[in-house]
Amino acid sequence: MRKHLALVFVGLFVAATATAAVAADYDRYERGPHGGSPGEYAPPPPPPRGYQAPPPRHAQYGQPYFFGHAGVFDPNSDSDGLDGYDTGWNFDVGIGSRVSPFFAIDGTVGAYRAERGSDEATVVPLTIGGRFILPHPFIEPYVGAGLGLYFSSLKERPGVISTGIDDSSTDFGGYLSVGLDMWLNPRIALNFEGKYHWVNPTFRDSSGRDFDVNMSGWTGNLGIRVAF
Structure with missing residues (x-):
């Protein structure tokens, strides 16, 4: 009987640990990757180095x-x-x-x-x-x-x-x-x-x-x- 109770307690401990880890990940996602309040997101990434503006008017037709x-x-x-x-x-x-x-x-x-x-x-x-x-x-x-x-x-x-x-x-x-x-x-x-x-x-x-x-x-x- 004691052996069965020990196994039950071990199972409950593992389940509780896993639940706490999932909750921590969820809370970190809500805060955003750089911290802050929920709903605050990182700014968009800069354009790639190869980006160039359109050619000026002198290259256009007519x-x-x-x-x-x-x-x-x-x-x-x-x-x-x-x-x-x-x-x-x-x-x-x-x-x-x-x-x-x-x-x-x-x-x-x-x-x-x-x-x-x-x-x-x-x-x-x-x-x-x-x-x-x-x-x-x-x-x-x-x-x-x-x-x-x-x-x-x-x-x-x-x-x-x-x-x-x-x-x-x-x-x-x-x-x-x-x-x-x-x-x-x-x-x-x-x-x-x-x-x-x-x-x-x-x-x-x-x-x-x-x-x-x-x-x-x-x-x-x-x-x-x-x-x-």
Whole structure:
């Protein structure tokens, strides 16, 4: 009989211990994992490290923009071109549209000029072209090309080859460009661009002879792009 009573007491003790452990776990769950009153829960976890905000508006379809540049003109050194001319100046302004995240169309008007003593060579390009862009929220490199009308003028004193030139010409020309946009915010970017212009106008000297003159060269620009 005593043996049976001892077994009953042992069973009751085990049951009571298990019940106390379950009650403690339940109370801890009600308080929340960090303690506190019932119903108080931990804040949501932070976003994963790889999370990024959506791309800014400049990467969206159909966005127009205005741009302007100023910089230097490095004339070619061909004997039938601008050999001996010093580095000059250059500027341009234009309007464009981001027709897709990867491509934009630009219309540009500008001027570049170089001098050699009293000789002056000036070109005013009016062009339309496109740019292929590597999209990025902040830094976007690109390459471009275009065609248009080039209004050229040349003033050269008499020399060994000609009797002096003071003439102008309108010709078709083209360019290739490479550049980089650094977006300061979704609407404004700082722009760096190098562009090579090709144009080969014909001028007439004072004796009536015609001369083909290569007025091509590099322009290096710093500018700004502003989205509407």
